[in-house]
Amino acid sequence: MNIIIAGAGKVGFNLAKTLSIGHNVTIIDKNSQALDRIQESLDILPLRGDVEDINTYKSFIDQEIDLFIAVTNIDNVNLVSLMIAEATLQIKRKFVRLQKYFFQEELLINKLAIDKVIFPLQLASRAVSSLLAYPKANNVKFFKYTEYKLISVMVSSITLPQTLHSETFKIVGIERKKQFFIPNEDVEILPNDLVYFFGNEDDIRVVCQKLELENNSDITKCVVFGGGELGIAITKELLESDKEVKLVEKDLQLCEMADEALEGKASIINYKYGSHEIFTNEGLESADIFIAATNNDEYNIIKCLEAKESGIHKVVAINNEMEYYNLMHSLGIIVVRGPKMSAYNTIMEEISSTGVVIQKSYCGAQAVVFMRKVFPSSKLIGKSVRSLHVKDSVLFYMRDNILHFFEKKVILQENDLIIAFSPVSKSAKIKEWIYEL
Secondary structure, three states: OEEEEEEEOHHHHHHHHHHOOOOOOEEEEEEEHHHHHHHHHOOOOEOOOOOOOOHHHHHHHHOEEEEEEEEEOHHHHHHHEEEHHHHOOEEEEEEEEOOOOOOOOOHHHHHHHHOEEEHHHHEEEEEEEHHHOOOOEEEEOOOOOOOEEEEEEOOOOOOOEOOOOOOEEEEEEEEEEEEEEEEOOOEOOOOOOOEEEEEHHHHHHHHHHHHOOOOOOOOOOEEEEEOOOHHHHHHHHHHHOOOOOOOOEOOHHHHHHHHHHHOOEEEEEEOOOOOHHHHHHHHHHOOOOEEEEEOOOOHHHHHHHHHHHHOOEEEEEEEEHHHHHHHHHOOEEEEEEEEEHHHHHHHHHHOOOOOOHHHHHHHHOOEEEEEEEEOOOOOOOOOEOOOOOOOOOOOEEEEEOOEOOOOOEEEEOOOOEEEEEHHHHHHHHHHHHHHHH
């Protein structure tokens, strides 16, 4: 594909790094230092220019652009660059990242002919709020074609080793001692495992109650550490769920801005020093959940450890850098992608998915799930399809809300789902197979 990326910040750089493998990528920015860094490490075309200037796109006029991605740090710049590029070039698909949530998303999409709008703050804050409905879970993923969920749970250290079998859910991943693997059906679950279940959420909830013995069954009291835009967005989501929220921030000006944005509905706590005593002095230790939502991963880890030491069992850290993901997991901290990581992953999932196949990553992008639906008009109806055997991966087909192992040949029926779970390192063959069915 021919791809243009407007914006050479962190998201633009990571997108260029991934997409440069197998695609022609051009990244545009006015920042020459950012472009020099990209040119030194990536095999792509860095172009110094103003993404809001029509002259910047003149060299692409005779080309067909498969994808235009606007990911600068300024919403207006992203929208203007997209409109100018659309008026100048032949573009098949357009993605735009916006920091401020635009409630009339459909209007924006229709007026500007945008294929995908990404709201990173909303993605990160909703990922946190989704945990409220699943007090025992570490993470929850939703899918377009089924009500089944992908839910992870950290097994308590005091839980006895056990095996689990069910018709309504399957184990599709385990992270054990920093190593991820997809197990066979008879795997024994051990204390401190991070286990990924796919299936009926009610049945998974029951299992989570048996495996995770430390967290409360209900979440009512919440603490958000960090009063920036993300902390405010998370607090708003929690308040909308009728939770009691205390927002903690060191910067007095940010506290005042947060209080105004939240209309006085949350308790705003300003502190001068990063002392552990704040947990006792402000009564934070009675919280059901603690969320460290600053832009500094190291600081988030420290605050989560202090929260655990004070007696809060469910602690969540916003993860801004992938290098800290495994460390957070090993410390028993629930990890939620930060805005920039959420934007990157959402864009990559959108690029990899089609109208027929959905592709999502999980376990910190160590694994991937592919899902293909057999629509009423599909040529796959009545077709006999042979399974694909890939080491360390597992394939299912779902019919009438029942998961079956896809082991040999299957004659597909209308509304069947073909689902594959694989480590990223082994996913290439599965991706080719499921896309080409």
